[in-house]
Amino acid sequence: MALVRGWLRIPFWQRVLAGFALGALAGWALGPTAEAWFGPLGTLYVNLIKMIAVPLVFFAVMNAVASLHGQKSVAALGGRTFAWFAATAALAVLVGLSVGWLMQPGAGVSGLTADPDYTPKALPRVVDVLLNIVPTNPFQALAGVAIGKDADGASAVVPGASTVLQVIFFAGLVGFALVKLGERTAGLRTLVGEASDTMIQVTRFVLEFTPIGTFGLIAGLVGAYGFGKLLPLGTFVLALYVACALHIVVVYGGLLLAHGLNPVKFFKGAAPGMQIAFVSSSSFASMPAAIRSVTHNLGVNRDYAAFAVPLGASIKMDGCGAIYPALTAMFVAQYFGIDLSATQLFTILVASVLGSFGTAGVPGTAIVMVTLVLSAANLPLEGIAFLVAIDRVLDMMRTMTNVTGQMLVPVLVARETGLLDTKVYDAGLTEVGVAPETETP
Numbered sequence: 176m177a178l179v180r181g182w183l184r185i186p187f188w189q190r191v192l193a194g195f196a197l198g199a200l201a202g203w204a205l206g207p208t209a210e211a212w213f214g215p216l217g218t219l220y221v222n223l224i225k226m227i228a229v230p231l232v233f234f235a236v237m238n239a240v241a242s243l244h245g246q247k248s249v250a251a252l253g254g255r256t257f258a259w260f261a262a263t264a265a266l267a268v269l270v271g272l273s274v275g276w277l278m279q280p281g282a283g284v285s286g287l288t289a290d291p292d293y294t295p296k297a298l299p300r301v302v303d304v305l306l307n308i309v310p311t312n313p314f315q316a317l318a319g320v321a322i323g324k325d326a327d328g329a330s331a332v333v334p335g336a337s338t339v340l341q342v343i344f345f346a347g348l349v350g351f352a353l354v355k356l357g358e359r360t361a362g363l364r365t366l367v368g369e370a371s372d373t374m375i376q377v378t379r380f381v382l383e384f385t386p387i388g389t390f391g392l393i394a395g396l397v398g399a400y401g402f403g404k405l406l407p408l409g410t411f412v413l414a415l416y417v418a419c420a421l422h423i424v425v426v427y428g429g430l431l432l433a434h435g436l437n438p439v440k441f442f443k444g445a446a447p448g449m450q451i452a453f454v455s456s457s458s459f460a461s462m463p464a465a466i467r468s469v470t471h472n473l474g475v476n477r478d479y480a481a482f483a484v485p486l487g488a489s490i491k492m493d494g495c496g497a498i499y500p501a502l503t504a505m506f507v508a509q510y511f512g513i514d515l516s517a518t519q520l521f522t523i524l525v526a527s528v529l530g531s532f533g534t535a536g537v538p539g540t541a542i543v544m545v546t547l548v549l550s551a552a553n554l555p556l557e558g559i560a561f562l563v564a565i566d567r568v569l570d571m572m573r574t575m576t577n578v579t580g581q582m583l584v585p586v587l588v589a590r591e592t593g594l595l596d597t598k599v600y601d602a603g604l605t606e607v608g609v610a611p612e613t614e615t616p
Contacts, residue, residue: 194389202397209398220388235481240350267497275505316341444472452578474599487581494576
């Protein structure tokens with residue numbers, strides 16, 4: 176027990192950083208065998224996160240909606256949230272295009288061959304994406320599998336994170352029903368609130384496993400890939416990381432300053448969610464830590480956060496849906512010697528912003544988005560296959576950008592609407608582990 180208490184006294188970010196560094200060292204030392212030895216630790220961690228994500232979202236959204244009875248600000252909050260989602264996505268596209276133009280990741284690249292196993296993904300129709308939001312069986316959606324429509328309009332299994340929107344829809348509908356029934360469901364509203372508090376506590380327990388999960392994920396990644404596959408596309412990898420870093424620091428930091436908020440406080444409070452996003456490469460898996468970060472560390476109203484963060488995890492993808500498609504379009508154009516016209520650049524901007532809202536819920540979001548953007552801009556789709564081999568390395572930074580944006584927008588909207596506790600924000604809390612027993616929910 177003394178060892179456990181000593182481990183928990185170490186700041187959370189230091190434990191995660193130690194797991195990252197030791198995992199990279201183990202992966203480099205053991206090579207491909209590191210994935211067999213330590214990969215299961217990473218898999219266990221991701222499974223634990225996914226285990227809590229759906230029930231956490233279900234009870235949190237239902238409780239959030241049920242707690243808003245008597246208020247008229249729900250529509251206004253939703254409108255502001257969507258507006259900031261779109262605005263920051265547009266800025267992300269501009270950052271991706273600018274970095275692609277400055278760094279020229281596709282110019283002078285030689286010796287690349289397309290992945291022979293790559294096949295382009297079929298794009299779902301917008302109407303099918305919208306229809307898939309409504310679950311035909313809410314219990315299947317809660318189980319992580321739902322029936323929707325594929326690109327050809329036929330019934331198909333829609334697995335994984337794509338069911339989050341369906342869970343949000345059903346939970347919101349039940350929450351509105353609890354509001355409509357008034358005092359007849361007062362006891363049930365209390366029970367839902369207690370269930371939400373219970374899932375938050377379970378989340379704290381699971382997140383303590385983050386340093387060990389980080390070790391396993393990074394060891395397996397470094398052992399499997401090494402550096403050989405990165406060398407021919409090193410400039411593109413660097414360009415993506417630079418673009419994402421600029422968007423996070425300059426764009427997000429600038430928006431925080433414009434709202435009278437200290438960016439350092441934000442990044443300090445958002446760090447746990449960002450760390451989990453980087454190592455897990457999953458907005459869905461990062462969602463519990465993101466909700467915890469924006470409420471406990473950044474002071475966003477918990478009911479609003481329970482609505483905004485899960486919604487952002489489903490449709491807010493600045494890294495995968497904006498920066499990456501824009502940068503890939505520049506890479507493909509440069510590789511094939513195509514001069515992009517003003518019309519093509521504008522098309523890339525519009526397709527990235529609008530497409531990210533329509534395809535973020537489907538598996539393989541980044542590849543689907545790139546396919547959509549390149550098709551809209553009349554660029555060769557063959558260029559996508561060059562990037563498949565290094566997608567896992569790219570996805571780490573893309574996902575961290577996604578999740579950072581998913582935490583930023585609720586902070587901005589909360590600041591504008593008086594739902595931000597500035598005392599909590601300025602306190603600069605950074606822990607997502609087990610909170611003191613005296614903590615107020």
